[in-house]
Amino acid sequence: MKMMTKIGLVTLLLFAVAVSVYAVQSPKTDAAVTEKIANDYGVHALPMPTYLEFAGEPVPLENPDIMERMDRELHVNTYWQSNMIILMKRANKHFPRIEALLAEHNLPDDFKYLAVAESSLDNVRSPAGAAGFWQFLKGTAKEYNLEVNDYVDERYNIDLATEMAAKYLNKSKDRFGTWTLACAAYNAGNAGVNRQLERQDVKDYYDVLLNSETSRYVFRILAFKEIMSNPKKYGFNLRPTDLYQEIPIKKVVVNYAVEDFAKWSKDQGINYKILKIHNPWLRDTFLKNTSKKEYIIEIPEEGYYQLNK
Structure with missing residues (x-):
């Protein structure tokens, strides 16, 4: 009980100090508020480059x-x-x-x-x-x-x-x-x-x-x-770890019709969503390809996506 009382007193003391600091720092007039905004926010006009091409x-x-x-x-x-x-x-x-x-x-x-x-x-x-x-x-x-x-x-x-x-x-x-x-x-x-x-x-x-x-x-x-x-x-300020990374891919030649890209994707070790992320030009869930045209489909290299089995 005594320990709880001590903790409560310390907490109350810290709160009082925080309030007093805020009261000292908090601007009291409109002019002070305006000055604080100008100093803290700090939006500046940008200097123009001297040369561009x-x-x-x-x-x-x-x-x-x-x-x-x-x-x-x-x-x-x-x-x-x-x-x-x-x-x-x-x-x-x-x-x-x-x-x-x-x-x-x-x-x-x-x-x-x-x-x-x-x-x-x-x-x-x-x-x-x-x-x-x-x-x-x-x-x-x-x-x-x-x-x-x-x-x-x-x-x-x-x-x-x-x-x-x-x-x-x-x-x-x-x-x-x-x-x-x-x-x-x-x-x-x-x-x-x-x-x-x-x-x-x-x-x-x-x-x-x-x-x-x-x-x-x-x-x-x-x-x-x-x-x-x-x-x-x-x-x-961006760190290298903040940047999106290019994902290594392999290319699969398709010169035949695909009845179901969801099934085809699983055969390639990925799912339909990953297929469409890397090949947004495929606009439907299947490909007729009666002309036997040769398409290049991109598949991420193994290990770049963890898929739920």
């Missing part, structure tokens, strides 16, 4: 309009902290593969940030029907010989979609002469950009007036490049 093409930051547009995207994306952290985690998983594919198809490495802007490195579908990391519409995908139907949608195949993006962007570069305009045309379309260049009698992305989305598009990509290349500079 996209695919080797300098950004004319000395132009006030260009500086302000870049400044906006840098602040919007830096202070959307939760989104940027997730993007950095995903980038560690997906960038190595995308970088290799871009290099293979002679596209500058900076275009990996276009995929970030398009899809946040996620196999999403837009309200307009654009799909996959590179957000292709169905009609455009078919123009580039990607298969899109109820069973297979190769817009969700990262290898094939990246190859298509490279072809599209290289074609735009040949047409407009700069990677920056090719980037803008990816958003607004080649015809739309060309129409405005001719109407306004200019030849450069930084000189042409485009719709609000395309006017922000390249700057948003530049902001992703700047922040993701210099995370600590913008207050992001």
Whole structure:
């Protein structure tokens, strides 16, 4: 009983000290509250980089309009902290593969940030029907010989979609002469950009007036490049263990019909969910494949998933 009394007294004493400390530190006036918020929260305007480039093409930051547009995207994306952290985690998983594919198809490495802007490195579908990391519409995908139907949608195949993006962007570069305009045309379309260049009698992305989305598009990509290349500079601290990891896979050639992918997956030592995570381009639970087309299905190497038996 005496021991309990002593413990109670100590607890009461600590509580009294805590209350007194809070009373001393707690601001008493509106002015003091305002000052405390300013000091504790510490949101600061970001200094603008002195030099930026996209695919080797300098950004004319000395132009006030260009500086302000870049400044906006840098602040919007830096202070959307939760989104940027997730993007950095995903980038560690997906960038190595995308970088290799871009290099293979002679596209500058900076275009990996276009995929970030398009899809946040996620196999999403837009309200307009654009799909996959590179957000292709169905009609455009078919123009580039990607298969899109109820069973297979190769817009969700990262290898094939990246190859298509490279072809599209290289074609735009040949047409407009700069990677920056090719980037803008990816958003607004080649015809739309060309129409405005001719109407306004200019030849450069930084000189042409485009719709609000395309006017922000390249700057948003530049902001992703700047922040993701210099995370600590913008207050992001991620440990290697925080980052998502690329999972080693093996490739299985399928040139036959599959009646039930759930059963087929079990035969491969995985379940249907894991099959779809690694092959989102498979759109149904079976594959007709009457033409005997050869598909490459990716299976994680043994030991990377612990499955319930």
